[in-house]
Amino acid sequence: GLCRQNKIAEATNLFSEMKEIGLFPSVRTYSALIHGLSLDGQFEMATKLIHQMCDCGLRPNVVTYTGIVTGFCKVGRVEEAKKLVDTMKERGLHPNEFTYSILIDGLCLKGRLEDAVCVLRQMEDEGIINNIVAYNTMIRGFCKVGDMEVADKLLKEICCKGCMPDVITYNILIDGYCKVGNCNDAKKLLCGMEKHGLKPNAITYNTLMDGLCRIGDIESMVSLLEEMVQRGVRLDAFTYSILLGGMCRVGRLHDIKNLIHRMQENEIEPD
RNA sequence: AAAAUCUGGAAU
Numbered sequence: 001g002l003c004r005q006n007k008i009a010e011a012t013n014l015f016s017e018m019k020e021i022g023l024f025p026s027v028r029t030y031s032a033l034i035h036g037l038s039l040d041g042q043f044e045m046a047t048k049l050i051h052q053m054c055d056c057g058l059r060p061n062v063v064t065y066t067g068i069v070t071g072f073c074k075v076g077r078v079e080e081a082k083k084l085v086d087t088m089k090e091r092g093l094h095p096n097e098f099t100y101s102i103l104i105d106g107l108c109l110k111g112r113l114e115d116a117v118c119v120l121r122q123m124e125d126e127g128i129i130n131n132i133v134a135y136n137t138m139i140r141g142f143c144k145v146g147d148m149e150v151a152d153k154l155l156k157e158i159c160c161k162g163c164m165p166d167v168i169t170y171n172i173l174i175d176g177y178c179k180v181g182n183c184n185d186a187k188k189l190l191c192g193m194e195k196h197g198l199k200p201n202a203i204t205y206n207t208l209m210d211g212l213c214r215i216g217d218i219e220s221m222v223s224l225l226e227e228m229v230q231r232g233v234r235l236d237a238f239t240y241s242i243l244l245g246g247m248c249r250v251g252r253l254h255d256i257k258n259l260i261h262r263m264q265e266n267e268i269e270p271d
Numbered sequence: 272a273a274a275a276u277c278u279g280g281a282a283u
Contacts (some may be wrong), residue, residue, distance in 0.1 A: 065274095209279095
């Protein structure tokens with residue numbers, strides 16, 4: 001909990017206190033702290049804790065190592081992440097669905113899409129075929145470089161394999177199409193997801209409205225906003241920011257004032 | 272669940 005609030009120091013203190021009063025931290029406790037330290041870039045400390053665990057007779061498991069892998073990937077140190085995964089394997093620990101999606105994300109962030117695909121295939125070869133997060137991560141990688149053809153191919157591929165796309169899959173693809181200026185295909189995906197029984201959420205609408213706003217289609221943006229409200233999807237701070245951007249672009253100052261007023265009525269603080 | 276994926280602006 002403390003780690004999630006970026007209070008690593010407090011977490012570390014609490015951890016020391018625990019030991020002083022004679023409590024033995026469990027593998028989970030260690031893993032939580034190791035994850036927090038890794039995200040904070042404190043890899044030496046994290047490694048030290050791994051050793052400490054072993055000294056206490058505790059066996060670090062896949063989650064423990066994956067915590068450090070996450071830290072490396074987030075700061076672009078993918079090679080070290082891969083090396084750690086190899087170490088894990090040597091110690092008889094098999095990477096799981098989390099490990100794979102994290103590694104794929106790390107490679108995508110570095111622009112190493114081909115390598116990421118290799119890891120994805122390796123994951124499938126290991127028999128993990130229902131990891132929607134890994135597929136979403138991979139699809140996002142291609143979307144971010146504007147390669148919508150491959151992204152779409154992956155969507156079709158996972159459908160064939162019986163791994164059901166979720167709302168996030170569609171949100172990622174909608175954003176991809178919007179960012180290359182192809183709002184038409186983005187709109188088609190919105191219909192497509194509903195056909196598959198998935199409910200668009202605020203992020204879906206925000207993403208598409210932003211795309212429409214970027215190509216200057218304010219009218220479509222407004223009708224989408226109406227649809228969003230009608231269907232009871234709550235507007236959030238992102239929604240307002242996107243709408244305000246659109247209104248500024250076309251100089252509708254009066255509408256902007258209205259929006260800010262409505263925002264406060266709906267108890268959303270302008271950020 | 273002790274760990275993974277989606278949207279704006281500003282800042283850097």
